[in-house]
Amino acid sequence: MRRKPLFLTLVALSALLLIAAPASARLFDPEHGGSPNADRIDTLYWIIFAIALVIWVMVEGALLYSLFKFRARRGAVAAQIRGNTRLEVGWTVGAAVILVVLAVVTFALLPGIRNPENSGPNGYSGALLAASPVKKLPPNGKSLNICVNGQQYIWRFTYATDCSKTTALDPFAYERMVVPVDTTVTLDITGQDVIHSWWVPALGGKFDAVPGYVNHTWFKIPASKVGSVFHGNCAELCGRNHADMVADVQAVTPSQFEKWISRQQQLIKQADTAAAQQRKQFQNNTTSPTP
Amino acid sequence: MAATVDTAPALKPTPQVTARQVTAPPRGMTSWLTTTDHKRIGIMYMVTTFVFFLMGGTEALMMRLQLGAPNNTLITPQTYNALFTMHGTTMIFLFVVPMMAGFGNYFVPLMIGARDMAFPKLNALSYWLLVAGGVVFYGSLFFSAPEAGWTSYTPLSSIAYSPTNGIDAWIFLVHLTGLSSLVGAVNFYATIANMRAPGMGWGRLPLFVWTILVYSILLILALPVIAAAVTLLLTDRHFGTHFYDPSQGGSPLLWQHLFWFFGHPEVYIMVLPGFGIISEVLPVFARKPIFGYKAIAASTVVIAFLGLLVWAHHMFATPSPSVVLVFFMLGSFLIAVPTGVKIFNWIATLWRGTVEFTTPLLFCVGFIGTFVMGGITGIFLAVFPVDWQLTDTYFVVAHLHYVLMGGAVFGIFAGIYYWFPKITGRMLNETLGKTSFALMLVGFHVTFLIQHSMGLSGMPRRIYRYPDVGNLATYNMISTVGSFILALGILVTVINVVRSVNNGVIAGPDPWKANTLEWFTTSPPPVNNFDVVPRVRSVEPMKDIRRQVERQETLVRA
Numbered sequence: 001m002r003r004k005p006l007f008l009t010l011v012a013l014s015a016l017l018l019i020a021a022p023a024s025a026r027l028f029d030p031e032h033g034g035s036p037n038a039d040r041i042d043t044l045y046w047i048i049f050a051i052a053l054v055i056w057v058m059v060e061g062a063l064l065y066s067l068f069k070f071r072a073r074r075g076a077v078a079a080q081i082r083g084n085t086r087l088e089v090g091w092t093v094g095a096a097v098i099l100v101v102l103a104v105v106t107f108a109l110l111p112g113i114r115n116p117e118n119s120g121p122n123g124y125s126g127a128l129l130a131a132s133p134v135k136k137l138p139p140n141g142k143s144l145n146i147c148v149n150g151q152q153y154i155w156r157f158t159y160a161t162d163c164s165k166t167t168a169l170d171p172f173a174y175e176r177m178v179v180p181v182d183t184t185v186t187l188d189i190t191g192q193d194v195i196h197s198w199w200v201p202a203l204g205g206k207f208d209a210v211p212g213y214v215n216h217t218w219f220k221i222p223a224s225k226v227g228s229v230f231h232g233n234c235a236e237l238c239g240r241n242h243a244d245m246v247a248d249v250q251a252v253t254p255s256q257f258e259k260w261i262s263r264q265q266q267l268i269k270q271a272d273t274a275a276a277q278q279r280k281q282f283q284n285n286t287t288s289p290t291p
Numbered sequence: 292m293a294a295t296v297d298t299a300p301a302l303k304p305t306p307q308v309t310a311r312q313v314t315a316p317p318r319g320m321t322s323w324l325t326t327t328d329h330k331r332i333g334i335m336y337m338v339t340t341f342v343f344f345l346m347g348g349t350e351a352l353m354m355r356l357q358l359g360a361p362n363n364t365l366i367t368p369q370t371y372n373a374l375f376t377m378h379g380t381t382m383i384f385l386f387v388v389p390m391m392a393g394f395g396n397y398f399v400p401l402m403i404g405a406r407d408m409a410f411p412k413l414n415a416l417s418y419w420l421l422v423a424g425g426v427v428f429y430g431s432l433f434f435s436a437p438e439a440g441w442t443s444y445t446p447l448s449s450i451a452y453s454p455t456n457g458i459d460a461w462i463f464l465v466h467l468t469g470l471s472s473l474v475g476a477v478n479f480y481a482t483i484a485n486m487r488a489p490g491m492g493w494g495r496l497p498l499f500v501w502t503i504l505v506y507s508i509l510l511i512l513a514l515p516v517i518a519a520a521v522t523l524l525l526t527d528r529h530f531g532t533h534f535y536d537p538s539q540g541g542s543p544l545l546w547q548h549l550f551w552f553f554g555h556p557e558v559y560i561m562v563l564p565g566f567g568i569i570s571e572v573l574p575v576f577a578r579k580p581i582f583g584y585k586a587i588a589a590s591t592v593v594i595a596f597l598g599l600l601v602w603a604h605h606m607f608a609t610p611s612p613s614v615v616l617v618f619f620m621l622g623s624f625l626i627a628v629p630t631g632v633k634i635f636n637w638i639a640t641l642w643r644g645t646v647e648f649t650t651p652l653l654f655c656v657g658f659i660g661t662f663v664m665g666g667i668t669g670i671f672l673a674v675f676p677v678d679w680q681l682t683d684t685y686f687v688v689a690h691l692h693y694v695l696m697g698g699a700v701f702g703i704f705a706g707i708y709y710w711f712p713k714i715t716g717r718m719l720n721e722t723l724g725k726t727s728f729a730l731m732l733v734g735f736h737v738t739f740l741i742q743h744s745m746g747l748s749g750m751p752r753r754i755y756r757y758p759d760v761g762n763l764a765t766y767n768m769i770s771t772v773g774s775f776i777l778a779l780g781i782l783v784t785v786i787n788v789v790r791s792v793n794n795g796v797i798a799g800p801d802p803w804k805a806n807t808l809e810w811f812t813t814s815p816p817p818v819n820n821f822d823v824v825p826r827v828r829s830v831e832p833m834k835d836i837r838r839q840v841e842r843q844e845t846l847v848r849a
Contacts, residue, residue: 027744030680038680045677052667059663062638067656070577072645078578079643087639088586088632095631099624106620106674113676114613152452194447195543197608197683201749205679206608210544211446212537215610231760235608235683235751237440239447240368243754 031201034230034249035219037113038204044109048102055098113204116143116184116218123183124254128159128261136216143186143218146177150189150196150209152238153245159261163188163214168272171264176248180257182223189215194239200232200249208236221251316818327411328818332418333397334714339418340390343425345785347381350374352778355738359771361759371755372438373457377428379441380461383557384468385425387699391564392417392475394706395503397714399479401809401816402497404488404824409481417475424467431460440753442554443524445535445546450528458528462521469514476507476514483507488808490827497807497830498581501588502567505595509556509563512599517553520546544609551602559598561695562662563591565702566633569655572709573637574831575805576652577644583636584830590629597626607675608682616675623673630666634659649803650724654705657732658697665693668743683753686746689739696735704731704784711788712802716814717795723787730780737773741766806831 028049032042070076116138119125129142137143147163149156158172179185189198191209199206203219221228234245252260323331354374357366366374396414400407408414431437437457439448448458483504487496496504523534524546533539535546566587574581581587601622603615637659646652668690672678681687704727711719745766750757757763801810810833812821828835 028747030677030747031749041676041680044674045671045680048671048674048677052670056663056667059634059638060660063641063656063659063663066638066641066644067646070641070644070646072578072647076645078645080580081582081639081643082580083583083586084639088583088636091635092628092632095628099627102670102674103621103624106676110613110676194452195444199683199749199751201680205676206682207679208608208610210537210610212542213544213610215608231749233749233751233754237372237444237447237753239452240372240438242372243368243756 034200034202034221034225034228034251035204036117036222037217037219038202040109040112041205044106044113047105051098051102116186117220119143119184119220120182120223122181122223122254124180124257126254126258126261128161137186138184138218143184144179145186145188146179148177148187148189148198148209150191150198150234150238150245152193153234153241155196155198155234155245155247163190169265169268171261171268173264175246176229176250178250178252178257178260179221180254181221181226181251183254184218184220186218187216189217195236196234196238196245197236198232198247199235200230200247202230203232203249206235221249225251226253227251325415327407327415329396329400329408329411329414330714330816330818330820332414333393333395335418336389336393336396336421339422339425340386340393343381343385344390345781346429347378347386348778348781350378350381352774354378355771355774357755358757358767360768361764362756364756366755368755369438372440372753373436375753376437376440376443376457376461377432380428380437380464382695383441383561384464385421385428387561387695387703388472388557389421389468390703391503391506391561391699392421392472394499394564394568394703394710395479395506396475398710398809399482399500399503400486401713401812401820402500402807403483403486403491404808404811404821404827405482405486406820408478409486410478413474413478417471417478420467420471420474424464424471427467428460428464431457434460437461442550444550445524445527445543446537448524448528449535459525462525465517465521469518472510473514476510479503479507480511488824488827488832491832494585495827495830495832496588498570498584498587498591499564499567499807502563502570502591505591506560506564509560509595509598513553513556513560516549520549520553523549544606547606547609548603551605552599555602555605556595556598558694559595562698562702563595565658565699566591568702568706568709569637569658571805571807572651572655572705573640575709575803576647576649576655577641578647579640579644580831581636582639582642583632586632587636590632593629594626597622597629601626604673604675604678607678620673620675623669627666627670627673634663634666649708650719650721650728651705651709651803653725653728654701654708657728658701658705661693661697661701661732661735665690665695665697668693681746683751684746685742685750685752688752689742689746692735692739692742696739701731704728707784707788709803710809711791712795712798713809713814713816715792715795716798717791717793718798718802719787719791719795723783723790727780727783727787730776730783732780734773734775734777734780738770738777739773741769741773745770801833804833804837806833808832811836 030042030045032038115136118138118140119142124144128144145161147158147160147166149158154174156172156174157177158166158170160166160170187198189207189209190213191211193211196209197206198209204217207215207217209215228251230249232247234242238245323335326332353366354371357363357371396408435455435457437460439453439458443458443461446452483500526532527534527536533541535541535543537543570581570587601619603619604623607616672681672687672690708719708724745763748761748763750763798814800813811825825832825836
């Protein structure tokens with residue numbers, strides 16, 4: 001009897017958790033809202049959560065019930081049961097059935113998560129859209145392709161239709177990726193030095209950037225999110241400054257995007273010319289004294 | 292058959308010569324350093340690994356201090372990376388796996404009625420290899436500690452990106468502790484297969500011994516793979532090979548496959564003996580036979596088998612075809628079935644029993660309650676599209692601690708409180724034990740429950756600082772406070788052990804009225820364990836013996 005308080009606390013604690021779970025759904029909600037695939041992952045998560053919650057309550061409930069109901073009392077005699085085949089087969093099959101349900105749900109939602117969908121009617125339709133022969137594209141074959149390259153400790157984004165044939169003149173940016181809304185963006189992700197992992201939580205799952213491999217994913221930011229910036233962090237340990245390797249994705253309108261692209265191209269060209277001049281100057285300076 | 296019946300000593304009423312001479316048990320430092328007695332080796336294992344547990348725990352507390360506030364500058368990124376590498380490696384290679392070997396060493400021979408392990412000298416070698424591994428690893432603290440995490444993914448662990456010798460120290464730790472475990476595993480296997488008491492068939496083997504048997508088989512299957520993997524890493528680092536170098540035709544994913552082919556069975560290597568401890572302790576304090584002995588033993592084997600086939604669920608975010616992802620998702624689902632069976636059987640063992648709330652039982656219950664949570668979050672992670680959101684975040688950190696703290700550490704503490712009387716001859720203090728349990732349980736859940744939410748809000752693991760966005764600051768503060776409550780709980784057990792070794796209540800041979808043979812001998816047992824090994828007639832030989840004694844007493848009185 002003296003031991004009762006401890007167990008009452010335990011019961012109270014579990015009850016509190018149970019109440020807290022639905023009351024503060026945000027506490028248990030994965031990031032989403034930036035792309036349909038992230039939203040579908042969120043849906044899948046909540047389906048599993050619902051099934052899991054029921055199982056959890058049942059198992060923990062059965063555990064606590066048998067503890068308190070059958071605690072040692074004067075005169076109580078333990079039933080000498082060694083097993084019950086029917087019961088044991090029952091719960092084995094039961095567990096298997098739940099898993100089959102989970103698998104079916106996953107397979108139903110998988111294509112919408114894995115396969116890119118078409119851009120919306122108000123999406124970007126400029127020169128950078130093109131088909132790629134090597135990977136999964138939207139059904140109409142059109143997406144804005146970006147080559148994502150992880151480097152210690154920064155992300156480089158090159159806007160090119162074929163990531164194996166990028167040139168110095170392809171528009172690129174570091175750390176902040178600018179994309180048009182309502183447009184399907186496909187990513188070719190690789191790592192330059194060590195393994196990194198591309199992850200902007202609101203836009204979908206992680207995809208590792210592995211040197212020597214190309215990983216693929218996609219997102220499509222709804223038009224309502226124009227002007228938003230989505231934050232992400234490298235998700236695979238990549239060295240001492242792993243914590244500081246961040247990525248931002250800025251959603252703009254297609255016309256703003258076209259302006260941004262041409263400005264990037266112009267800036268890159270300017271910088272290249274300036275660099276070429278400097279190189280020449282440097283070469284002249286160093287070569288002239290020697291015969 | 293006739294021969295076995297003739298030599299079964301318990302059946303013979305005539306006195307037997309069981310020892311030709313009696314020597315006093317050796318004492319002093321040298322006797323410990325040179326011992327081949329499985330009990331002394333077991334004690335050395337348990338003490339050494341517990342010291343490593345405290346070291347790994349201190350590293351965890353330092354990390355929690357750093358993460359207590361956003362943008363904290365307490366610890367440098369270099370030190371932080373070294374801390375989580377040391378913490379993970381210590382807890383896995385130097386604490387949980389060898390702690391289970393410690394329990395196995397002490398109790399397998401006693402539970403099966405053997406006088407020692409099959410190869411006593413080899414047994415001593417396993418222990419000293421473990422010590423060597425620990426020394427090599429912690430020696431790197433004085434030079435340059437490894438910083439690539441306990442997984443040491445290449446190319447981060449290659450010479451170009453980890454030029455100091457910390458990774459080499461880690462490689463040698465894996466080799467030395469790996470050899471230690473391999474030698475130990477062979478020894479366990481040989482002992483269990485050959486040295487069981489008369490009458491103890493496979494269907495009467497104690498469930499803890501079953502799990503140590505499966506633990507040994509898993510070690511024998513998994514360890515050579517990691518040994519090969521780290522050897523390739525060593526030659527890549529120092530002898531010009533390119534096994535993992537993509538620019539020379541190697542593959543960084545090769546490392547991940549080899550690592551996790553070992554790494555996932557390693558999880559079961561860590562938790563199965565914990566399951567074994569639970570299966571021994573629960574029936575004793577429910578005063579009821581274990582429910583479904585065969586199902587529990589069989590599920591151990593099934594978990595081990597399936598555990599060998601699911602390694603790539605650690606790699607769902609790598610560039611892999613959908614069919615591979617689906618295979619490993621379904622494989623991981625399957626493991627939930629035998630694991631669920633175990634949990635249901637344990638609960639059914641309590642059902643209609645007379646449950647005595649002793650400290651070992653409390654730790655068992657804490658184990659089941661916590662492990663169920665870890666198992667359920669495991670289902671989330673097995674669904675690979677959901678895993679894409681959750682992997683490499685604090686959600687996974689929370690999951691793995693629910694599994695390993697729940698599955699292994701609570702199991703180990705149940706084992707400590709249950710078997711301490713046998714090892715030392717004295718009882719641990721129950722009040723301190725219960726205080727320790729309450730603090731540990733509350734501290735654990737305060738620390739780790741909130742980490743699920745951190746991960747869901749987008750906090751990756753292994754980062755030394757985080758920005759002050761959303762509720763991250765509050766979540767992390769809660770977690771840090773919890774970790775110190777947990778540490779306090781562990782400290783109470785340390786105090787309890789230190790106090791009780793010399794001052795605890797004298798235990799006697801069988802203080803719990805338990806079921807298995809280790810309680811048949813004195814506490815602590817003599818060097819030769821048993822003068823007479825009784826014939827085993829059921830899964831609960833001690834129950835039979837007590838019943839027989841009662842019958843004889845009534846006969847004498849009548």
